[in-house]
Amino acid sequence: MASSAPKLVAVAESRRFMIDCFKAVKVPQAHAEAQADLLVAADHRGHFSHGMNRLEMYINDLAINSTDGGAEPKVLKETPATAWVDGLNGLGAVVGNYCMDLAIKKAKTVGVGWVCAKGSNHYGMAGWYAIRAMEQGLVGMSMTNTSPLMAPTRAKEAALGTNPLSLGAPATNGDKFLLDMATTAVAVGKIEIQRRKGAALPDGWAQDPNGNITNDAELGFSTGCLMPLGGSELTSGYKGFGLGAMVDILSGVMSGAHYSTQVRKWTHAGADSAADLGQVFIAVDPNCFAPNFEERMTDFNARLRGVEPTDPSKPVLLAGDKESQNMASVDAAGGIQYLENQLKTCASLAEKLNIKPLAFN
Numbered sequence: 519m520a521s522s523a524p525k526l527v528a529v530a531e532s533r534r535f536m537i538d539c540f541k542a543v544k545v546p547q548a549h550a551e552a553q554a555d556l557l558v559a560a561d562h563r564g565h566f567s568h569g570m571n572r573l574e575m576y577i578n579d580l581a582i583n584s585t586d587g588g589a590e591p592k593v594l595k596e597t598p599a600t601a602w603v604d605g606l607n608g609l610g611a612v613v614g615n616y617c618m619d620l621a622i623k624k625a626k627t628v629g630v631g632w633v634c635a636k637g638s639n640h641y642g643m644a645g646w647y648a649i650r651a652m653e654q655g656l657v658g659m660s661m662t663n664t665s666p667l668m669a670p671t672r673a674k675e676a677a678l679g680t681n682p683l684s685l686g687a688p689a690t691n692g693d694k695f696l697l698d699m700a701t702t703a704v705a706v707g708k709i710e711i712q713r714r715k716g717a718a719l720p721d722g723w724a725q726d727p728n729g730n731i732t733n734d735a736e737l738g739f740s741t742g743c744l745m746p747l748g749g750s751e752l753t754s755g756y757k758g759f760g761l762g763a764m765v766d767i768l769s770g771v772m773s774g775a776h777y778s779t780q781v782r783k784w785t786h787a788g789a790d791s792a793a794d795l796g797q798v799f800i801a802v803d804p805n806c807f808a809p810n811f812e813e814r815m816t817d818f819n820a821r822l823r824g825v826e827p828t829d830p831s832k833p834v835l836l837a838g839d840k841e842s843q844n845m846a847s848v849d850a851a852g853g854i855q856y857l858e859n860q861l862k863t864c865a866s867l868a869e870k871l872n873i874k875p876l877a878f879n
């Protein structure tokens with residue numbers, strides 16, 4: 519009997535598949551694991567755009583050597599609280615983990631660690647690095663620049679990336695506040711999904727080639743000009759533009775990496791030049807300030823979650839709550855449910871790289 523049950527992929531199996539793919543293009547085991555841990559965490563949390571969905575692009579970049587899978591980051595300049603790192607065109611997770619671990623070490627010694635990297639690649643979920651600091655009882659922040667996709671307010675062309683930022687603040691008993699967001703109104707993946715569904719774009723997501731708001735998903739996708747968080751000037755899109763620029767100043771300009779329109783375009787086929795992305799990793803020991811930070815965070819969270827909702831069936835959520843709920847649903851279901859076209863991409867990757875295909879539960 520044909521089953522209509524969804525095909526689920528266990529988290530460990532998804533990770534195994536990704537590691538095998540990376541190793542097939544000569545990425546060392548430890549780097550393959552670091553990159554797979556990051557990608558599978560995004561799928562587990564429900565951010566499919568930054569999980570398995572990105573695997574093919576990384577593999578293509580590695581296969582044509584526009585990313586160096588074996589590169590180890592190097593410190594160029596250091597003080598007790600800061601470090602300037604060259605990622606030497608290594609994998610984003612390898613550079614990111616190295617830099618955040620260095621920032622954590624510094625924060626534990628002198629209260630704060632601020633590490634800037636140049637020469638990096640796409641580093642996935644910005645929140646991944648904030649979580650790393652939170653796991654050590656620290657407040658963590660991370661930001662990265664990306665390929666240009668956002669049109670500045672009043673502009674016809676893209677001059678900033680989707681430039682995400684994250685802040686993680688630990689509370690007691692594993693609770694937290696974890697903000698992790700692009701500074702465009704939506705990620706480009708959401709435009710792709712509307713296009714696949716043949717659905718219209720809401721106002722404020724994307725522009726047409728003349729710089730006007732478009733509701734046409736096909737046109738929005740081909741133009742490649744997302745609007746900043748907030749949308750048009752009238753609805754305060756310039757604040758999203760300002761935040762995106764702030765991210766690029768702290769990550770790209772400060773690290774000496776490429777920034778703004780200097781950053782290359784990135785496509786599924788891979789890129790023919792190094793990305794040279796800039797990233798920043800900040801860890802702060804809250805014990806340097808008022809005592810009992812985590813207890814006050816718990817109280818803070820309770821106050822916000824406790825506000826009466828407009829719709830009683832939809833309680834107020836805090837940043838990070840949706841992702842925690844998603845992880846719990848994946849765990850309860852026993853695996854991640856990928857879209858059919860994602861599974862097709864995985865099957866063709868397995869064939870191309872001659873590795874064991876994804877197994878289902």
Ligand SMILES: NC(=O)c1ccc[n+]([C@@H]2O[C@H](COP(=O)([O-])OP(=O)(O)OC[C@H]3O[C@@H](n4cnc5c(N)ncnc54)[C@H](O)[C@@H]3O)[C@@H](O)[C@H]2O)c1
Binds near residue numbers: 567705
């Ligand atoms: N490396 C890159 O180049 C790059 C670029 C862009 C985005 N990203 C990543 O993509 C992921 C998705 O980004 P996004 O901007 O689409 O995220 P999103 O819009 O889904 O969520 C943004 C934030 O809002 C919170 N949130 C969601 N619904 C909420 C609600 N109802 N109430 C309160 N808070 C709520 C989420 O917990 C999250 O912290 C992130 O992990 C981001 O870092 C990476």
